[in-house]
Amino acid sequence: MWNRTYSYNFETGKSVYFHTYDYVVFGITLGLSASIGLFYAIKDRKKKSENEFLLAGRNMSVFPVALSLMSSFISAVTLLGTPAEMYRYNTMYWFIVFGFLISVILSNTIYIPVFYNLGITSVFEYIYLRFGTLVRVIACILYMIMMLIYMAIVLYGPSLALNAVTGISLWGSMIAVCAVCTLYTALGGMKAVVWTDTIQVLIMFSGMLILLIFGCKKLEGLDVAWRVADENDRIKFFILNPDPSERHSVWNMIVGGGFIWTGVYGINQAQVQRAVSFSSLSKAKLSLWVNLVCIVSILSLVCLVGVVMFAYYSTCDPVLAGIVTKSDQLIPLFAMDVVGDWHGLPGLVISCIFSGSLSTVSSGFNAISAIILKDFVLVCAPNMPTGTRTIISKLIVLLAGGVCLAVAYVMSQLTSSILTATITIYGLLGGPLLGVFTLGMLFPWANKWGGLFGLLSSLAVNCWIGFGAFINKVVVTPTSPVTTEGCRLNLTTIETISNITTTSIQKQEDYLIIYKMSYIWFTGLGLLVCVVFGLIVSFITGATDPKKINPGLICPIFDEVLPCLPKKTRKRLHFGVRHEDFVKFSKDNPKTIEIGGGYDRTLYIAENTDKIPHDAIRGFPKHFENSDYNTRL
Structure with missing residues (x-):
């Protein structure tokens, strides 16, 4: 000692x-x-908006x-x-700094561009x-x-x-x-x-x-x-233990931690x-990279x-x-x-x-x-x-x-x-939320029923596992040993410490093995369940036609990660989504200011704007059903 x-x-x-x-x-x-x-x-008292x-x-x-x-x-x-x-x-938790890196990459590639280009204030407008x-x-x-x-x-x-x-x-x-x-x-x-x-x-x-x-x-x-x-x-x-019940490992810190912080940086209001x-948008992306340097610095200092x-x-x-x-x-x-x-x-x-x-x-x-x-x-x-x-x-x-x-x-x-x-709370509730945004942005076939049942099923699974672990008082990983042998305290205190040290706690293990899953995986699990169930329900109830969806609602993921591919190949990987028809939000574009954000140019008719609901121009699917202007597509 x-x-x-x-x-x-x-x-x-x-x-x-x-x-x-x-x-x-x-x-x-x-x-x-x-x-x-x-x-x-006081400074902005005249700015009322x-x-x-x-x-x-x-x-x-x-x-x-x-x-x-x-x-x-x-x-x-x-x-x-x-x-x-x-x-x-x-110190294994320190490895989550690599999860931060994953989250910034995903946020800058998928989520932030969609939100910014749509010109929305609340993520739930999406x-x-x-x-x-x-x-x-x-x-x-x-x-x-x-x-x-x-x-x-x-x-x-x-x-x-x-x-x-x-x-x-x-x-x-x-x-x-x-x-x-x-x-x-x-x-x-x-x-x-x-x-x-x-x-x-x-x-x-x-x-x-x-x-x-x-x-x-x-x-x-x-x-x-x-x-x-x-x-x-x-x-x-x-x-390096790949067991999902391992409290902290290289794998769950990088992958699971990446999902957790993507839920923070990518879709948190x-x-x-x-x-x-x-x-x-370039400044928005840059701010996340600057933030990454700062957050790694403060976390390392705290560790x-x-x-x-x-x-x-x-x-x-x-x-x-x-x-x-x-x-x-x-x-x-x-x-x-x-x-x-x-x-x-x-x-x-x-x-x-x-x-x-x-x-x-x-x-x-x-x-x-x-x-x-x-x-x-x-x-x-x-x-x-x-x-x-x-x-x-x-x-x-x-x-x-x-x-x-x-x-x-x-x-x-x-x-x-x-x-x-x-x-844990972020995983239980944030996982389903990350899942429904991911379902919407990466899978153009998802429909409203897929979004609804994907969100609810993900929430149900996460809460079942989370509350099950809580009720059964599941101990995934015991704490590392500590000692009081070097305490310079009075005899009464030392005697009390001795009694505490020798107390044994019986672990209860008559619970489902899934309850032992590390809390780090809750967000990733919620994301997976939402996407899988959401797609299954969407195809059962009638998948959305990618050609009829506002392209601004879908992330052109292959354009972002594989820009070196030939243009024709990348267009095929759009799966029918008309990304070339989307007009991105800009402070300098009066039309996007008037409409309230980015819009689908196919539905924007300058002389008849008042006849088309703004939600239709922004791309809300219900306006495509039984509509006269649907034929313009």
């Missing part, structure tokens, strides 16, 4: 609560976020949006959960154009449930951890974060969210870097931390809304912090010693141990964690506002004045803040790791 030369605060009995300077730093962080929202509310509020006028710069993309889903869950993952298991109203409503509801649960975890998890370690009020911190998010999102819209996210990314980097530097200083070097972690089986990068806020944190507590596990109750509380404890004597630095580190919450929750509020406005309100009142639309968008943000707090109260019974819980 490694002989440490330092003592923990819980061994010396030293107070770990915030100093006045820490509260000042923490307050400045929240105040800065709120002031950005106020600034844009919902396009300005939700998409920042489609005129954002690449770098801030790239940072905003990263911060939206590198949340407090990542900052607390990833180091805890390194601590409890090993579902309406492709599969109709019923599938759109179900998909919207699933997405909002997923985001509200996710935001509740992002609010509750960090607040609970900080309350246990630093004494910060649990519900006080949650209400403060939610109120600040609601304020600057409602006041400043997309611009406020993006620029606040940019500031918060810098705070996140600073906080994690401080922990890494001071932690290495305590251990006398990163090499020492790495050696200690390696000696305790924490350094693992090449687990919070991310797509940023991607379509650019003046060109290194986890390795150092394990080495720091390698002789005395605070969870087993009863100092904290969950591994998600280790980062705040570690922060108070290594920088507690430097007044103000603990406040910066804790601000780093809450910055992760702020960026994620504000992005969620903005996304939900866009969905409710575009997919529900304007469907019922399409002629609503522009100013009224903006006011309703802001009211929706305020309402979402209240609902999020209510869901957080329900989620207060959460018992698993916040990282695992978050990815």
Whole structure:
């Protein structure tokens, strides 16, 4: 066992609560976020359009949006959960950076071009154009449930951890974060969210870097931390076991992780809304590549912090010693141990964690506002004045803040790791959503019944496996060993630790083997089930004729991945889809502005535009049935 030369605060009995300077730093962080929202509310007070509020006028710069993309889903869950993952298991999760690469490639090739060229604000407008109203409503509801649960975890998890370690009020911190998010999102819209996210990314980097530097200083070097972690089986990068029940392996981190993050970067409203806020598609794609560099950097930094944190507590596990109750509380404890004597630095580190919450929750509020406005309100009142639309968008943000707090109260019974819980929820609900978008964009034969039954069957299978594993308390992979042999505590505490250590837990194994599937595969499974069932039902009920579908709704995948093929060959691989007839959305094309997005030029008759519903021009299939202008094809 490694002989440490330092003592923990819980061994010396030293107070770990915030100093006045820490509260000042923490307050400045929240105040800065709120002031950005106020600034844009004043600056853009004469711009009343919902396009300005939700998409920042489609005129954002690449770098801030790239940072905003990263911060939206590198949340407090990542900052607390990833180091805890390194601590409890090993470094195999670090391999998900290759999943990030896969997701950016897929998003830039398939999903983002379709959304951008259609000129839509809500991704579920695509579902309406492709599969109709019923599938759109179900998909919207699933997405909002997923985001509200996710935001509740992002609010509750960090607040609970900080309350246990630093004494910060649990519900006080949650209400403060939610109120600040609601304020600057409602006041400043997309611009406020993006620029606040940019500031918060810098705070996140600073906080994690401080922990890494001071932690290495305590251990006398990163090499020492790495050696200690390696000696305790924490350094693992090449687990090649193809078994789907393997919690983390090279295969599920790259493939399964790629699907998870494609669901985030490719079809998640919070991310797509940023991607379509650019003046060109090339800038949208570039922002994802810039974001990839940033997200790999922050994840690597956080993983290194986890390795150092394990080495720091390698002789005395605070969870087993009863100092904290969950591994998600280790980062705040570690922060108070290594920088507690430097007044103000603990406040910066804790601000780093809450910055992760702020960026994620504000992005969620903005996304939900866009969905409710575009997919529900304007469907019922399409002629609503522009100013009224903006006011309703802001009211929706305020309402979402209240609902999020209510869901957080329900989620207060959460018992698993916040990282695992978050990815599991994303897999259960995000997999079917990724599946229905993939079915629509890559398979022109899919019809509305295929979209409906594909989505519902995928959801049913995922929930069956997910809830089955939860109810049966399935343990896929036990945590790596920890020890309390090096604890310098009083006799009573040591006796308690001894009793805890010798307690054995009987594993229950009378459950279906499929329940042992790693949570990383849920998104990929949902995608597969949706596509397979969707195609089967589509062909049974009458597949869509590719010649009669708006080509903008289908991704010309072979043109993207095999541009070297002869033109005639690539056209045959269009399977009848008339990609050459699609006019892409552009800010500089007045027709696309008038219609509201990209359109099928075959159905656009300049002198008779008023006689053809805009949905028909955009390509909604029902208008092709029993229609006079269908013969123009």
